[in-house]
Amino acid sequence: MYESQSYLVILQRMLDRVPDDIDKRAGSVIYDAIAPAARELATMYMALDANLRAVFPDTATDDNLDAITKSFGAERKQATSSVRKGFFFGAGGAAVDVPIGSRFSNGGLNFTVVLKLAAGQFELRSETAGKVGNQGFGALLPLDYINGLVSASLTDVLIPGDERESDEEYRERFLQQARLPTTSGNKADYIKWALEVDGVGGVQVIPLWNGAGTVKVVIIDTNKTPASSPLIANVQAYISPAGTGEGKAPVGASVTVAAAASTTVQVTAAIVRDGLRSLAQIKADFEAAFASYLAGIAFAADPSVKYAKVGAILLTVPGVQDYTALLLNGTSGNVGVGQGAVAVKGAVTLSG
Structure with missing residues (x-):
């Protein structure tokens, strides 16, 4: 709101109030007397602008956003720990039950056994909050001796861990709550x-x-x-x-x-490469960008997967100059996603 009130604008406005028959050039007594005050006023306007932005939920950030929304009974979601499935085996591959509360390690992260699902199958909770707990798979190493345990493995993500809600995520959720009573x-x-x-x-x-x-x-x-x-x-x-x-x-x-039901979207295309990156690198980057696009349209007002958008994503991948024969689920058109369903990434086949 006060972006126009810069130091030079304020200084010039103050100088304009001084009669023209008085020396007000840079270095004059009048100029040197006014300039510090103009600087302070510009700083004040910057503070006013920041304070004004801090009192409205659509512009506030960090603690200011939390303070505003708290009076409406809303709270920012904090980082949560992932819940994973673990399999535990004894001699000869027999299922082994481990104690609730026993701790295991995988990839530098520790997990605690919290619930039995079936013989030799348990829920484990990451001791580190955030998405990092979703990433590791494979062998689990016990942090304490467990009699009869020969091997253990970390498998499915049952409930994904998530990071602390960002300002934009929290703002969107709060405004949705405020606008839809x-x-x-x-x-x-x-x-x-x-x-x-x-x-x-x-x-x-x-x-x-x-x-x-x-x-x-x-x-x-x-x-x-x-x-x-x-x-x-x-x-x-x-x-x-x-x-x-x-x-x-x-x-x-x-x-x-x-x-939600899954609508699998398979992508095939022939690409023209610039020769700077391998096909495997291009495919990995495209799959990540495509998955991000699908996540962004999940449960949107129009959740269909747009053929033109997928083509645009492909062209943004470093190493791709052009493409031909782009198909989504075998057709050159959009993929519809019905009520109660979300699009999920299927097989991606790139050639060229």
Whole structure:
């Protein structure tokens, strides 16, 4: 708002108030007397502008954003730990049960056993919060001796860990809550409740999906992929564990929480390379950019995968000069994504 109030603008305005028959050139007494005051006024305007931006949720950042939204009952999501599946084996490959609370290491990260799933299968929680806990796979090394344990492995990501909510992520969630008032179990209520559960990255609500009083809550995780069974169970328990008003949902509402369906999108194309990068490098970069694009359109107003957009992404990959024969699921057109579904990356085949 005060960007125009620069030092030179203020200085010139002050000099213009001095009669022209008085020397006001740089180095004159008048000039040297006014210049420091103009500098201080410019600094004040900068502070005013910063303070003004700090009191509105669409421009505030960091602690200022937290302070503003707290009065509306909203809180920034903090970093969460990933929940992983582990397999434990004894002599001859037999399943072995390990103690709850036992600790294991993989790739420099430590994991704690928190829940038994089946014989030799357990949930483990990363002791380090954030997305880093989603990345490691393979052998688990026990931090304490466990009798009868021969080998252990870290496998599926059941509930992805996530970083502390950024200003933009938190702002978007807060403004959505403010612009879509929640009341008496409306759609906005169910969206808000589902997003309050750690690990949920998106929600669609389908009212009356199976008759009067029924509500279907379709969720994806923070990776923008279909939610796992443990995450579904957590959301179900939080919103409506038995449909009797024990959770957040109104008494009598029949709530079903489900994972989004997957619409797999396969990409094939022939590319013209500039000779500076290998085909493997180009493919890896394209797959990462394509996956990011799919995550960005998950549960969007128009979640279809655009043929032209995929082509544009391919052209932005370093090493690609051009492409031909681009196909999405075998066709040269958009890929539709229905209600309650998200697009996920399938096989990518690049030649050239």
